[in-house]
Amino acid sequence: MTTLRRDELADFLRTRRARLRPAEVGLPEGVRRRTPGLRRQEVAQLAGMSIDYYIRLEQGRGPHPSRQVLAALARALLLGRDERAYLFRIAGESPPEPTGPSRQVPPGLRHLLDAMTETPAYLVDAAYEMLAWNRLATWFVGDLSAVPAEQRNMIRSMFGRKVPQSYRDDAEMLRFARTTVADLRAAYGRYPADPAISALVTELLGTSPWFAELWAGHEVGERRPTVKRVDHPELGPLEFECRVLHVPETDQRLIVYVPEPGSPTQAAFRRVGERTRVGQ
Known part of the structure; x- marks a missing residue:
């Protein structure tokens, strides 16, 4: 005290x-x-x-x-x-420990996502539960509205399947995975009483050797931007910066796929955005 x-x-x-x-x-x-x-x-x-x-x-x-x-x-x-x-x-007291990450989507962030018509973007909580996404993001993460909420965890999707060795050998993809696990460990420390985070970590330690290997490294820290290269089945080869924006008041992350101005990826995003608007 x-x-x-x-x-x-x-x-x-x-x-x-x-x-x-x-x-x-x-x-x-x-x-x-x-x-x-x-x-x-x-x-x-x-x-x-x-x-x-x-x-x-x-x-x-x-x-x-x-x-x-x-x-x-x-x-x-x-x-x-x-x-x-x-x-x-x-008042002379230690602040109480937060019980768990906020999963409420602020209206302003929902409006921001909807306004980003040429940039894929989605919102996750500190445990990487998918909370909201825009139309363009569905081309990369699928139509999550048809997926039960308990199955929308980004980290579970990343590590809950057999990961090809080529993915692990790619320097940018490895960096992406390491920083994601490091961010999850930071949330694990901030929310020790949250059963969802504890259950997720326990599950992946038992099912994903790669997650267990990265978790054993004890790296702690927030996500950093990485360059992602995707061979999209419909859009072809894409390259963009995966930018992670921290939302301090809710401890959430806004993840945005940012293409180089004037690049073929930006043109592809623009075409899809126009098709999406026409189909509304």
């Missing part, structure tokens, strides 16, 4: 309360409000505590809040992951 920073805690609670509208937490707007945001009694009600106790916290003179109180305040104030951790730290 660290030191309780009362003044910082009080300021943080006031600013987080002021930014919320009643409708965001399921409360009626009611009569005209003199100040923006929620009232103190509304936060206390949402957090399940007395109004007097909450007022003392905002005035910097309350008792040391328990972890249960802090968790209730984080829920009441709709705090994000980083805000929740900050609340615990300034």
Whole structure:
């Protein structure tokens, strides 16, 4: 336990309360409000505590809040992951361990995927569960809407089949596999209580010697971009950069296939994008 920073805690609670509208937490707007945001009694009600106790916290003179109180305040104030951790730290507590990766797709990312009509892209969580994808991505990952959600794991698809030696001998493909496993190990460390990640690792250690070999290397780190060369059955030879963009607020990854400007691959992506739009 660290030191309780009362003044910082009080300021943080006031600013987080002021930014919320009643409708965001399921409360009626009611009569005209003199100040923006929620009232103190509304936060206390949402957090399940007395109004007097909450007022003392905002005035910097309350008792040391328990972890249960802090968790209730984080829920009441709709705090994000980083805000929740900050609340615990300034209250003199260690932030709680996250139970598992976020699998909720933010609306903004869904809109972004749909707007990328000439670039294959898809969204995965920290355990590489496929969460969302655009139309062009189906040319590479298939129509995942027809696949049960529990079978949409990118790493299981990569290692859950016999991998040809030519794949393992390709420097870029080997780098792609190594960095993917290293990223999974990082998630394994961040979410020790998540049963899905533990089950995935246990399964692949028992079924994929190559995964077991890479896992034994204990490399830890986020994915880096790699160059992929694909001999597509319909589009022919393709070459593009597989760019992985980390989404900090959800700990998800947006994976984008980026072709060289003016390249045959870009032209192929553009043709498919036009065909897809015409078929809508």
